[in-house]
Amino acid sequence: MNAWKGQDVISTMNWEREAMESVLATAEKMNVAFRKKQRSTTLNGTVMASLFFEPSTRTRVSFKSAMRLLGGEETAFGDPKTSSSAKGESLYDTVKALETQVDVFVIRHPNEGAAAWAAANTDVPVINAGDGNNQHPTQALLDLFTIQQNKKKLDGLTVLLAGDLKYGRTVHSLAYALSKFDGITLQFYSPSTLRMPSFMLKDLREFVKVQELDSMNLADADVIYATRIQKERISDPEEYRKASYRIDLEVMKHAKEDAILMHPLPRVDEIAVEVDRDPRAKYLEQESNGVPVRMAVLSMILGDRS
Amino acid sequence: MTPDTQKDEFLRVRKIESGIVIDHIPQGNSLRVARILGLDESNQATVSLLMNVPSSSTGLKDIIKIEGRELSERELERIALVAPSATLNVIRGYVVAQKFKAKLPEVVEDVVPCPNPTCISNKEGRPRLHIREHSPLKLQCDYCEKVYSEDEFSF
């Protein structure tokens, strides 16, 4: 049974472990094909509409590559500077105008809830490719995939999530996704003004052990997930300087020998370039997992059409 | 239901012939209820707003009486949100023709805007929230997924 067929991919908040594991298993197969640069015809004749109301080259290209490798097509409604969205066309009108011509929507939007809102207004499956500060669920899947590839398991891990936890959608998505696995400890480190929203902490505590750290203490983490703190989130430059953190080779000395260091990229100053040489640095591998994981998601939503 | 005569405390101002009496509003929330009902300077109806009225069950309460007016479903749901303990009395011919408690449905659609200013529903319309916890009341937006308590909704 494929629980993903015809479904929307909006938020990890209510995901079940089994559903995540089924994508990861498919991603494993896709990864083999992807690394061999093998194309398939699985999604021949299907069209993915990319609706990017906010620029994001990485995510958009990753979805596009995934679709192409599966034999499908991408129709893009991108570049907010020139597309109709910038001229004030509503999300509703855009979705309604395209729904009869496409098989899946991939939506990136600056407003929270945009993908859910679109999904509530169309029968075409919607994939959330980032909605404001809320969620980025396919990022969580590729994060889980990367953790599993490296740690050979998803249970019993201590995961440190650092950076802007208030507005960081990748952190929200990953924290909820991980909370469905067993024996997880989630450690959070952020500037005091950018803490995890309290209702999220409450939700997560129902499933896993949650610790809020008051310093960037890497010592216990099996997985260190660093995210950037955008300057515009903290108006006072002095506060920003105090709030920002940087992981360099010196800091990595405190991390476990077998820890892995991840980052949803692009990074600013959170991770020094010298850390790229550290074998524990997995963020480049993590980013390259975007394509096979999105291939898995697309094939499961659109596949089995025989 | 047999028609009930108006309670004595409704006499604090005077009996009304027809209209509504919103009783048992939590103390201090009557101004928010008044805003929900659009009782601003453009209002033409006779309105009595009683604050800090002694109540047998809860200490002090607020009461609003509006003459010649009934409430829409949407207004009732909004009142239920800011004044969950409120009782609505519909007055016809000087007697209480109907009396019921404000009740918030599990899903409130198009009733209150999502308090998150950057929520898509504040741009595209049709806000929809559902009750996450009953006491204290917490609502979660079906779109942006943020959770709010009653006092975060502005009227």
Ligand SMILES: [Zn+2]
């Ligand atoms: Zn919302």
